[in-house]
Amino acid sequence: MKLIDIIKTANSNLLRNKIRTFLTILAIFIGSFTIILNTAVNTGVNSFIDKQVASAGGDGYIEIAPAAMLAQIEGMMGGNNGPQEYNPEQNASELNYIDAETLTAIEDINGIIPGSVRPLRNVRVEYVTSNKTHTKWKLRVNELPSNNINIDLTAGNSPRTDSDQPEITLLPGFAEVLGFVDDAGAIGQTVTLAIKNQATGELINVDATVVGVQAPSVVSMGRSWLNAALNDRIFAASTKYLPAEYANRVMFATAEFDPEADLDFIKKGLEELNLSGMTIDDSIGMMKTFFDIILIVFSIFGGIALLAASIGIINTLLMSVQERTREIGLMKAMGLSSGKVFLSFSFEAISLGFWGSLLGIGLSMLVGNTANTIFHQPGMFLADFPTFSLVEFTPANCIIIALGIMFIAFLAGTLPAIKAARKNPIDALRYE
C-alpha cells in the first residue's frame, strides 16, 4: 500500500465516526490552544522587552550594591537560621553601606572608567507644579545614570548627566496639566519640585528646567528622569538638618565600564570588595526568567490537557480497532502487512493530533490577535504601548508545537496500532 493511500484511508476512517473524532480533536485542541497562546504571549513579551532594551542602550553601565544586602534579602526568603553569636568583625563586613574608601576602591577595578563611580541616591518628590498653574501633581523620579541609556522622547532631549544645571524630562500628559501649550512648548520651561525634608517635614522647593518629554516605555517605569545636578539638589533639600554621617550613607552606587572590558573580571573585583554588580542585561535577564516561569506553569496546564487528550486518542482508536476487526482481517488476508496496519492506525492518531493543533493554532491566533486589538484601544491597559504586541505567533513556534503534539498523538496511538497490527486474519474473519 502506498503512503498516500495509507494517509487517505486513515483520514476517511476518521470521518466514519464524525462525532467521536470531533470530540477527540476537541480534547487535543484544548491542550494545543493553551500551549500555543501561552507561547505566543511569552514571545510577544520577550520581543517587546528586547526591543525596549535595544532602544534603551545602557551598555557599559552597572549598578553596585553591598553583597550583604543581597545576602540579607536571600536570608529573609530562606527563613530563620537560628541564633547567631555577635561578632563585631563579621558585623562590620555585613554593613549595608558602601563607605567612601570602598567607593574609591571601585574606581581601581580594571575596566571601570575612572571618575564614573557615583553614589546612587534614590530621592522622593512630594509634588510638581509650575508658575503657570496652581495645581500640584504627584511625580516619581529617577536619576538618569548615564547618557548611554537612550530614552524614548516625543520632544526635546535627555537630561545631560554631566551638566551642572538641574534638568528633567516630563512624562506624557504632564506638559498640559502644568499649564504648557503642548509637549514641545514645555521644553525650556521651569517646573518646581516640592521636597519634604526628612528631619523637619518642611517642604523645600527645587526648580528644574524641562529638557524633554518622554514617550511611554517600560524602561522608565512611569518615572521622570533627572540629571545628577537636579538629583543632588533634591537630595540636599531632603537631608538638610540631618547629621552628615547619616545623610551621606551610600546604599547603592553606579559606575560606567569599558564595554570592551571583561565583565566577569569586574564583577569579581566587586565581590572582593564585598559588593555585587548588576548590569541592565542582568535585570532584563531576571525579568525574562520571571516570564519564562509563567510560561512553564501554563505549559504544564496545557501538557496536562494534552495528557487527558492522549487518553482520548487511545480510547477512540481502541474502539476503532474493535469495530474494524473484520476489515483489518480481510485486508491482512489480502496481503496487507502488519507494518502497514500499524502505520494506518498511527496516521489516524497523527491526523487527530494534526487537526487538533491546527484548530489550536487557528483559534489561538484569532483570540490572541482580537485580545491584542481590544487591549490597545484607547483607555485599555496597552493603549500607551503601540509597539507592544501581546501575542506574537512565529511560524517556527507553531510548527514545533504542532509537530510535538502530533508526536504525542502518535505515541498515544501506538497501543491501539500495535493491537491492530497483531490481529490474526483468521481470528479477525471469524470474529462476530
Next chain:
Amino acid sequence: MTKDLLLETYNLHKTYGKKSTKFDALCDIDLKINTGESVAIIGKSGSGKSTLMHLLALLDQPTTGTIKLHGTKTAELPARRLNRLRNHEFGFVFQQFFMNSNDSVLNNVILPLKIAGIGFRERKRRAIEALKIVELEDKIHAKANDLSGGQKQRVCIARAIVNNPKVIFADEPTGNLDTITGEKIMNILFKLNREKDITLIIVTHDEDIANRCRRQIRIQDGKITSDGKTQKGGAK
C-alpha cells in the same frame, strides 16, 4: 487444461487449544491440487473445511505438516513473500461478504489493488473490468450497503478477481443467498474457471454446488473420507 502442480500438502495436522481443551481440527491431510481445477471441499458444519481452506490459502500455519505452493515449502517463506503471494495469486470470497458497507462499490473492489500499491487510474480501470465480468459496472458508484445480497456477493467476486489471481478461495459463497441467486454466483465462478483458467477451491456443505465441481474432497471430523472426480455431470 494444464496439469501444473499448484498446491501440495503432506501430513497436515491442525490442533486448536492446549492440554484439556486440545482439539484436532484437521488430521493427516495429504492433497495435491493442480492449476485450473475446480475443487469442492465438502462436509458438515464443524468438520474442518474452513480450517483446511485457511491453511491452503496461507492464512494460517499447520500445527505439523508441510504445504507447498508451486513446489516451494510455504513455511520457509518470509511474511513479506506470503503477503505478496496472497495479494497477487489468491482471491477470496466469504459467506459474510466482508465489505465496507458505507463505502462505494468501486472502493470495495479496488482494495486488493490499493494494498498492492497500484496507482489510482489503473485501479479504476481494472475495477471497471472486474465489475463488467460480474455485470455490475453500472453500480460502480453505488454505496455497497444499498446492494442486494446477490449483488454484494458479485462485488466480492469482482474484488477477488480484480488483481488477476490464479486461485479463488470461496468459503460458503452462497451460504447467505437464496438458491437462484446462489446459482448465478456459482455460474460466474465456474465461468472464470473455464475461461480464465482460475483454480477454484470452494468450501461448501451444499451437494448441488459440490456436484458442479470437477473434484470433491469430503471431510469428516478433520479427516478426508473421500477425494475424487465428481461422478455425474461435473463442471458445465
